[in-house]
Amino acid sequence: MLDREREAREQSPSAVVVDSQSVEAPSAPCGSGFDAGKRIKGRKRHIADNADGRLLMVNLNTADISDSAGAQEIVSAIRRRWPWLKHLFGDAAYARTKLLDTAAYRGFTVEIIRRSDDVSGFRVLPRRWVVERTFGWMTRWRRLVRDYEKRLDVSEAMIHLAMASNLLRRLAHR
Structure with missing residues (x-):
């Protein structure tokens, strides 16, 4: 909240950006799956950021869980913890009926940000760059x-520690 106030923003965010990342998990005894799209055997990190890139929620699953299934858990947990959030942004992997219905039921306005086939090369997409930066x-x-x-809770704690360190660094340098 202090970091948002220093940037002359409201304390409470109103938008959330969701995305996932597949990572290799060589030490995972049985908590790993295979992400066929990325060809990675490991785990998948589903995260939700506010529009400024501050981590709101993280959910770890095996890599074979789809993006929309992992996001459904995130959407339910976000609504319980931050009931004032209104907007949800995601990429084309989140344009699934079940996820959109879950988000609408929870009171979110969902916006899917798609890449354009007309543009060649790299292009920064609005809102999506925030979660990629995270x-x-x-x-x-x-x-x-x-x-x-080996354990999911320890892995999640390491993510929170990394992001807390980042936030402390941002607060200390202003």
């Missing part, structure tokens, strides 16, 4: 490049 901040911690933890 994944970049996470992977600055060597321990989070791969998921070395």
Whole structure:
């Protein structure tokens, strides 16, 4: 809240951006799956950021869980913790009927941000860059490049520790 106030924004965010990242999990005894799209055997991190890139929620699953199924858990948990959030942004992987129905039932306005086939090369997509930047901040911690933890709760704690360190650094340098 202090960081948002320093940027002359309201304390409470009104929008959330969701995305997922598949990471290898070589130490996971049985908590890993295979993400066929990325060809990765490991775990999938589903995160929700506010529009400024601050981590609101993280959910870890096996890599074979689809993005929309993981986001359904995130949407339900977000509504319980932050009831004032109104808008939900995601990529084309979240344009599934079940997720959209869950989000609408929970009172979210959903906006799917799609890539354009007309544009070649790299292009920054609105709202999506925020969550991609958060994944970049996470992977600055060597321990989070791969998921070395055997337990999901320890892995989630390491993500929260990395993001708390990032927030403290932001607060200290202003």
